[in-house]
Amino acid sequence: MKDSEILNRISCGDEQALDYLYKKYYRMMTRIVLSNDGTEEEAKDVYQEALLVFWQKAVRKDLILTSKISTYLYSICLNQWRKELDRKSRLSSERVEGEYFQQHDSKERLKIVTGCIEELGDVCKKVLTYYYFDGMNMQEIANKMQFANTDTAKTKKYKCKKKLDSLIKLRYTTEDFFD
Amino acid sequence: MSELFQEKIDDYHAGKMTPDEVDSFERELAKDPSLLSESNLQKEIIDGLKGYRKSQLKSRLDAIDLTPAWTSFGSQPALIKSLLGVSVATIIGTGIYFYGESDKKVTPLSDVTIDAPRPESITFDRITPAKIFDGKINSLETTSKSLETNQKAEDFATDKTISKEDKKVFVPSFEVPEITSLQDDKALQTSFSDELSGDELSKPTRDPIEVETEITKSLDVRYKYYDGKLFLSGDFDKVPYEILEINSANGRRIYIKYLNKYYKVETTDRLSILPEVVEQKVIEELRILRESK
Numbered sequence: 342m343k344d345s346e347i348l349n350r351i352s353c354g355d356e357q358a359l360d361y362l363y364k365k366y367y368r369m370m371t372r373i374v375l376s377n378d379g380t381e382e383e384a385k386d387v388y389q390e391a392l393l394v395f396w397q398k399a400v401r402k403d404l405i406l407t408s409k410i411s412t413y414l415y416s417i418c419l420n421q422w423r424k425e426l427d428r429k430s431r432l433s434s435e436r437v438e439g440e441y442f443q444q445h446d447s448k449e450r451l452k453i454v455t456g457c458i459e460e461l462g463d464v465c466k467k468v469l470t471y472y473y474f475d476g477m478n479m480q481e482i483a484n485k486m487q488f489a490n491t492d493t494a495k496t497k498k499y500k501c502k503k504k505l506d507s508l509i510k511l512r513y514t515t516e517d518f519f520d
Numbered sequence: 521m522s523e524l525f526q527e528k529i530d531d532y533h534a535g536k537m538t539p540d541e542v543d544s545f546e547r548e549l550a551k552d553p554s555l556l557s558e559s560n561l562q563k564e565i566i567d568g569l570k571g572y573r574k575s576q577l578k579s580r581l582d583a584i585d586l587t588p589a590w591t592s593f594g595s596q597p598a599l600i601k602s603l604l605g606v607s608v609a610t611i612i613g614t615g616i617y618f619y620g621e622s623d624k625k626v627t628p629l630s631d632v633t634i635d636a637p638r639p640e641s642i643t644f645d646r647i648t649p650a651k652i653f654d655g656k657i658n659s660l661e662t663t664s665k666s667l668e669t670n671q672k673a674e675d676f677a678t679d680k681t682i683s684k685e686d687k688k689v690f691v692p693s694f695e696v697p698e699i700t701s702l703q704d705d706k707a708l709q710t711s712f713s714d715e716l717s718g719d720e721l722s723k724p725t726r727d728p729i730e731v732e733t734e735i736t737k738s739l740d741v742r743y744k745y746y747d748g749k750l751f752l753s754g755d756f757d758k759v760p761y762e763i764l765e766i767n768s769a770n771g772r773r774i775y776i777k778y779l780n781k782y783y784k785v786e787t788t789d790r791l792s793i794l795p796e797v798v799e800q801k802v803i804e805e806l807r808i809l810r811e812s813k
Contacts (some may be wrong), residue, residue, distance in 0.1 A: 356577075356580065359577070359580075359581070360580070360581070360584055363581050363584055364584055364585075364586060367586050389578050389581055392581070393574060393577060393578075396577070450564050450568070451567070451568055451571050453568075454564060454565055454567075454568025454569070454571075454572075455568055455571070455572055457568075458568060458569065458572050466572075469569050470569055470570075470572060470573035470576070471573075473530075473534075473566050473569040473570055473573070474569060474570045474572075474573035474574060475573065476534075499523050499526065502526060503521075503526075505565065505569075506521070506561075506562075506565065509561075509565060510561075
């Protein structure tokens, strides 16, 4: 599959094209981390993060590719791993401790939201995640979800978001998030 | 929260506002703490949705088999079994091929091809085993038999049902009688060891010879003889052949008379030219046998 085809398919939200891309460059990209004191797990995580950045940019049509996809992914992986190495070297024990608590709170809140998202129906989950993570517009969501038009998609998104908000507010007070 | 306010918050957190819009919205938030609280909550929810989707996609990527093609090749049991089967079959096939080749070298008959004769009936005289008892020829039966000769000589020669162990080695022995006393039957007396009872004479080893013939235009008579089966190949259209068979305790002796000549049949599974009997004593003996039948 050529780069142009991959990009075209990914920009349409084709997850199988993402699978193909992930497998195609896995060894090449993870070697960056593995050959620079990283573990297999770290290498995989860096590559997945880089690929999801590529995915988001492609779906949002924010990406104008001037090089090969592999070159683009390579640069993202390299930058991410440099940042991670810097973060590791800069962190003192105090800061690690502070970061630990910060991360712990963040994880707890994420757990609460995730629990409420799980309670949504499949359509709502897709509409909301396509909108907030993938960055699809209403037309793209309508096409992907086979809605009648963009208004339907817009209404669906609003209702689903309202339902999620109410689920979260019903079970948890705002103080649970910010105390 | 109205749909319009929801869109504003979404745009704010998605970075879709212009700098002026951002300033305006932040001033609005600063004035109203409940609005700020709502905005912060919405950020958490949006981050939660993003995280949810990200974990979905990562789970999808984690489920992909990343084993390279050359290693996954070896991890497929069905494929390994198939290849193993093919390999074993190849080895066995090669073994059989070369073993078969070596067998062919032992059996030079493989390069002998004799065309099957026209299906026709051939009449010839056939002498059943002569019974020798008390030194006398008790009987010498001559029978005629019609034989269908539409089988290839090669088939006959390569009869797979006959193993080498099963083949009875026929060692003809012949006690040459005194020519002077051939006029009486004393010359044909057998030794003591040859004296057998009637039961012994009728043992299966005295079974009649199975004869097959093939008509050719060759003047040479070719033959094969083993395990009681005799194959003859020659120009028998004009002159029939005659089989002379003598059974004794020493074994069975077979001769063929053809065109006024006597030939000795010896055990062989190779198509050979019949050896002519040249010993005068033997020829004389056979002549007497023929006349006394």
